[in-house]
Amino acid sequence: xxxxxxxxxxxxxxxxxxxxxxxxxxxxxxxxxxxxxxxxxxxxxxxxxxxxxxxxxxxxxxxxxxxxxxxxxxxxxxxxxxxxxxxxxxxxxxxxxxxxxxxxxxxxxxxxxxxxxxxxxxxxxxxxxxxxxxxxxxxxxxxxxxxxxxxxxxxxxxxxxxxxxxxxxxxxxxxxxxxxxxxxxxxxxx
Amino acid sequence: xxxxxxxxxxxxxxxxxxxxxxxxxxxxxxxxxxxxxxxxxxxxxxxxxxxxxxxxxxxxxxxxxxxxxxxxxxxxxxxxxxxxxxxxxxxxxxxxxxxxxxxxxxxxxxxxxxxxxxxxxxxxxxxxxxxxxxxxxxxxxxxxxxxxxxxxxxxxxxxxxxxxxxxxxxxxxxxxxxxxxxxxxxxxxx
DNA sequence: ACCTGAACACCGTTCAAGT
DNA sequence: ACCTGAACACCGTTCAAGT
Numbered sequence: 391x392x393x394x395x396x397x398x399x400x401x402x403x404x405x406x407x408x409x410x411x412x413x414x415x416x417x418x419x420x421x422x423x424x425x426x427x428x429x430x431x432x433x434x435x436x437x438x439x440x441x442x443x444x445x446x447x448x449x450x451x452x453x454x455x456x457x458x459x460x461x462x463x464x465x466x467x468x469x470x471x472x473x474x475x476x477x478x479x480x481x482x483x484x485x486x487x488x489x490x491x492x493x494x495x496x497x498x499x500x501x502x503x504x505x506x507x508x509x510x511x512x513x514x515x516x517x518x519x520x521x522x523x524x525x526x527x528x529x530x531x532x533x534x535x536x537x538x539x540x541x542x543x544x545x546x547x548x549x550x551x552x553x554x555x556x557x558x559x560x561x562x563x564x565x566x567x568x569x570x571x572x573x574x575x576x577x578x579x580x
Numbered sequence: 581x582x583x584x585x586x587x588x589x590x591x592x593x594x595x596x597x598x599x600x601x602x603x604x605x606x607x608x609x610x611x612x613x614x615x616x617x618x619x620x621x622x623x624x625x626x627x628x629x630x631x632x633x634x635x636x637x638x639x640x641x642x643x644x645x646x647x648x649x650x651x652x653x654x655x656x657x658x659x660x661x662x663x664x665x666x667x668x669x670x671x672x673x674x675x676x677x678x679x680x681x682x683x684x685x686x687x688x689x690x691x692x693x694x695x696x697x698x699x700x701x702x703x704x705x706x707x708x709x710x711x712x713x714x715x716x717x718x719x720x721x722x723x724x725x726x727x728x729x730x731x732x733x734x735x736x737x738x739x740x741x742x743x744x745x746x747x748x749x750x751x752x753x754x755x756x757x758x759x760x761x762x763x764x765x766x767x768x769x770x
Numbered sequence: 771a772c773c774t775g776a777a778c779a780c781c782g783t784t785c786a787a788g789t
Numbered sequence: 790a791c792c793t794g795a796a797c798a799c800c801g802t803t804c805a806a807g808t
Contacts, residue, residue, distance in 0.1 A: 403791055420699050423613050428781050438781075440792045448782065498698045504748050505695040508688045509610050518750045525753055544758035547749065551762070552738065555745030558694050559737065560708045563715055568734035572741070575765060593772055618800050628800075630773045638801065 404434060406444040406454065413455045418498045422506055425452060453512055459503060460516040464523045471527040477534040478577060481549070484528065485573055488553040497557045504554075524550060536580045549576055594624060596634040596644065603645045608688045612696055615642060643702055649693060650706040654713045661717035667724040668767060671739070674718065675763055678743040687747045694744075714740060726770045739766055 412433055416424040427448055431438040445451045470487060471480060487493060507513040525546045532542035532549075552572055556564055602623055606614040617638055621628040635641045660674060677683060697703040715736045722732035722739075742762055746754055 405791095421695055422611065424699075426781070427783085436791095437793055439784085439794070442783070442785090443791055501691075501695045501698060505611055505691045508691060509614075514750075518752075521750045521753055540757065541761070544755065544761040547746075547754055547758040548742065548762050548765070551743075551745030551749060551754075552741050553745065554748040555741030555743065556737075558744040558748070559741060560704075560711045562708075563711050564737055564741075565734065567730065568737040571731070571734040572738050575738070595772095616800070617802085626772095627774055629775070629803085632802070632804090633772055 404436065404440070404444070408434065409441065409444055409451060410454050410458050413451055414459070414499060417455065417502050418495045421502050422452075425455070427451075456503065456513055456516040459499065460519050463520045467520075467524050467527055471531060477531040481528070481531050481535075481577055482573065485549070485553060485576075489556060489569065500554075501557070521550070535577075541580070545576070552576060594626065594630070594634070598624065599631065599634055599641060600644050600648050603641055604649070604689060607645065607692050608685045611692050612642070615645070617641075646693065646703055646706040649689065650709050653710045657710075657714050657717055661721060667721040671718070671721050671725075671767055672763065675739070675743060675766075679746060679759065690744075691747070711740070725767075731770070735766070742766060 409430065412430050413425050416426075416430060416433075425448075427441050428438045431441055441451075445454065470484060473480065475483070488497075503513055504517055507517040525543070528549055529539075529542045529546040532545040533539060535542075537545055556569070556572075599620065602620050603615050606616075606620060606623075615638070617631050618628045621631055631641075635644065660677060661670060663670065665673070678687075693703055694707055697707040715733065718739055719729075719732045719736040722735040723729060725732075727735055746759070746762075
């Protein structure tokens with residue numbers, strides 16, 4: 391693939407993607423309240439005035455962040471649920487991705503966005519798009535395990551409800567035993 | 581019970597409880613970001629300066645809100661999980677409380693607090709206290725259904741994980757059928 | 771005991787001017 | 790094409806003064 395001529399950095403100047411990345415970082419660290427123009431500008435070592443070259447206002451940054459998150463999650467789930475292995479193995483792999491500590495940043499972002507979605511229509515749209523794709527992919531895997539379409543859909547909801555719910559509880563309350571009980575019940579054959 | 585002499589309002593002046601109630605209302609409607617001194621003062625029809633008679637700063641209000649929420653939830657769970665009926669009936673009743681639309685406000689508040697708990701130690705404490713009491717009460721009910729202490733604890737985690745998780749998903753994705761599948765599996769006898 | 775009103779700092783937003 | 794710097798508005802915070 392040919393390298394674009396602009397791929398080599400000609401200056402330390404930013405593009406909008408850099409602001410979105412910094413915004414997601416702030417969201418993970420301190421919630422929506424931490425996604426603020428001046429602190430982000432400070433982190434990126436520019437004046438806050440330069441922010442308004444890339445975005446109309448703070449709200450536009452939040453919307454861009456939501457789109458970026460939504461697109462990224464949808465691409466990820468397609469990649470994660472495909473690939474090699476039996477449906478059972480793939481579901482176990484997905485369950486691990488959602489409960490591992492390595493994914494703390496992702497879960498923090500997701501939780502903040504889902505909290506925002508309760509009062510914000512655009513966030514609700516982003517969540518709906520991501521959920522729809524996730525449930526579709528996971529329902530397919532349950533279908534491959536032998537469940538009817540309707541049962542597979544119900545199991546997919548159960549699967550994600552449990553994984554998200556677990557991430558909401560105090561981490562110490564969730565023992566390895568509890569998780570094993572859950573995963574075994576979730577993946578029990580028809 | 582004797583009525584306290586101060587129970588009759590002598591003036592339209594506020595106490596800290598009124599600020600906390602307004603703060604919880606704002607939290608439910610617009611998340612933590614909406615819990616701000618000046619808008620709250622406007623809603624309560626006082627100047628923002630008066631806020632600082634009741635609280636040291638915005639953070640103190642948030643802390644008071646967390647304590648109020650935590651105390652209220654712990655009192656509620658004790659009341660809800662006690663009472664008449666078989667353990668099975670009580671668990672079904674609890675499950676309904678967490679999935680009914682009438683509880684939207686409570687769920688919105690809970691979600692915002694759990695999102696905050698990811699980056700805030702005091703919010704994490706409040707969540708821990710509430711979870712601990714909820715899991716304890718629900719584990720007792722599962723114990724009464726015949727599960728061992730360890731299984732009952734695991735089931736309690738499963739129970740709340742599912743209910744919280746469901747509240748995170750897009751409401752339309754959760755069919756009556758999916759919920760019935762879940763509840764039946766959760767409450768299956770040993 | 772609770773509130774007002776004025777003051778100040780911080781951050782969102784605008785915009786003319788720079789490179 | 791992207792950024793600075795100054796300006797202004799909004800809101801958190803302080804505090805002397807009112808009732």
